[in-house]
Amino acid sequence: MVVLLGLVGVVASLGLAVSAWRHRDTFGADLLVVGGLGAAGWSVGATSALATEPTRSLRMVETFGTLWMVSVSVVCAVFLVFARRSVVAHWHPPRWVRATLIGEPVLVALVCLSRWPVFMVGRFDAEGVYRVGPIFVFHSVYCVALLVAGAAYLLRRVDEVDGARRAALIVIVVLLVAGLGAQVAQFQVMHLVAVAAVAVMYRAVVYERMNDLVPIARRDALDQLPNYLFFFDAGGRLVDVNAPARFMIAATEGRRLELGQEVRQVLGADLELADRRELRLSFGIGPGVVRTVGHTVAVGEPVGQGTVLVLWPETSPAVRRGTGSGTLAPALDAVTGVLTREEIDAVLARAVENADRTGEPLAVLLVDADDFKQINDTRGHLAGDDALRALARCLRWAVDDLGETGRFGGDEFVAVLPGASPEQAVEVAAALIDQLGQPRDPAAGPVPQVSVGVAPYRGGGPRVVLVEADAAMYVAKRRGGGRWARSDQM
Structure with missing residues (x-):
């Protein structure tokens, strides 16, 4: 049964690798070629090591165990890059990340195949039980770190996708965590869990294009809006503000907004932040005054957990007569979008x-x-x-x-x-x-x-x-x- 399950894992993984190669024009598909080969190596290494262990042939266990551990590193690295590309459009790993993702499996392979792997990888004790060594512990901690980092990236993306894609992301995280746990426990189906995770990643990349069609950073989009946006929590404290609002306050009143400030400190007046309330506010004095109009919007589930105040410059009387030049919004450089x-x-x-x-x-x-x-x-x-x-x-x-x-x-x-x-x-x-x-x-x-x-x-x-x-x-x-x-x- 162990060999049969291993064969199923190898065939499925190689099939994923070949299919990903055929779709290599899709951004991220080439990564899944590596992932498929890694899952195939995981299946071969895990199956062979477990099938050999009862014979107590230490050299065979170490040889197939080397392939097993290296393949696990490869699959975890593929997951990390996939996850990062799901939140940063067309991300390419920096040099130090590439060196780490390549160096760890190379180091593991060199240690496992050296003359003294028994001291570093593991050994059979007097009772015939195989005890893992320090290199295996290091390898496990490394893989867990990759999975945790990748899961953190994917969870950032969960709130920005629809139901089907959200489910796929959650399934990927669960499968890989389950696969690593199964490896530590040395379950015979551990490699099949990894194959399933690679298969879900394949679908997400090739069919859902989740490494190619990445939503823009919403914070950047808010900073490009000409409106002034203030975000308050249920207690009336400032929890976020966009760049135009920060600039307007600094330019008109010479002060800097700080998170945690009360409504009066931010707006210069005591206001009740009721839902859908229309407001008129002025900032600064003299010729540099900015007069604004806007409204509040309650956000959160249930409604009332926070309030967004949206303001925009009010057109001056001179503009309404046709003699003005426009609104009092800060002027931005036409090419770069920063201030003139x-x-x-x-x-x-x-x-x-x-x-x-x-x-x-x-x-x-x-x-x-x-x-x-x-x-x-x-x-x-x-x-x-x-x-x-x-x-x-x-x-x-x-x-x-x-x-x-x-x-x-x-x-x-x-x-x-x-x-x-x-x-x-x-x-x-x-x-x-x-x-x-x-x-x-x-x-x-x-x-x-x-x-x-x-x-x-x-x-x-x-x-x-x-x-x-x-x-x-x-x-x-x-x-x-x-x-x-x-x-x-x-």
Whole structure:
């Protein structure tokens, strides 16, 4: 029976590998070729090792056990990459991830096939019971880590898919966890559980295209909306806010929103956040005032667990007479979607004024693309625009809610970080450089690396801190680019 079950697993796994190869034009199908071969190796190794064990032929157990353990590593690695690609469109593992996923099974194979596997993998004790060794324990912990990471990625995707796809994701997680548990217990059907998991992944990739059609990050989409979005919990505390709302508050009132603030602290007035309530609110004073209209929406199950406040700029009387220029929404750069030079200058001026008045720290980043001219010269200006957009997205991601980003001119960008210490500003610069260094899908086009000047504000006004950031940026560029430099450490 053990051999028959092993044969079933091998045939089914190889069938999945061949079918995945035929669909290799679908993104992610090539990964399932590896997964099918790994499941086949799992079936052969597990079946042979278990069938050989009663004979107490230690060398045979170790040989087939090696194939078994290596195959388990391969299947777990395939699951991790599949799961990551389900939440990050067209993800390609970074170099260190590839080295880990390849290095672990190679290390296991070398140890298992060495002259002293009995001490590292396992041995028969005096009673004839096979006792596992340290390399088997290491291998099990490694595989569990891959499964846990992959399951965490898939559970992030569960809320964004329909019923059938949600069920497939849950089944994959359950099957792989069950397969690993069955392996530890050495059940005879353990490899069939892994084959079933690979089969469900195959369907998800080839037919549901879950590694190809990945939903966009909803947070990024909210940050691109022109509306001001404030999210409050049932207690009236701020739990989230989109980028335009953060900018509007900083630009009009010179203050920074913090999660956990009460309604009055956020909006400047005590309001009852009832469902579907229409509101009119003003922010700032004088000519820079922003008047908004909007409404509240209760969210959560049951309704009432939280409230979303949606605001948008009210058209001024001059616009209604046909003499105005539009609304009071912040102006965004047409190419990159970040703030224009005029807007980011205004943000910096208010941040400097607030820092001078309160003593609160402030930092400015000046970001310049390295070798950007080469992209324009070799691929054209449209490709250059695509590269700038990708760079702007990475900068917004790195800055997150620490501040605002704008286009300074050409291939230069500015990030204004109110309340940020020099160390926090350096972390933002390092995160940006690291993100730009990650492998990208060649079809998405090139993205340049950057040189970043980090300037903690030390007084003197907006121009002084910009000059210091610019000087630090050129220091980073002279050192080879793809790095940062601090103005107070030059």
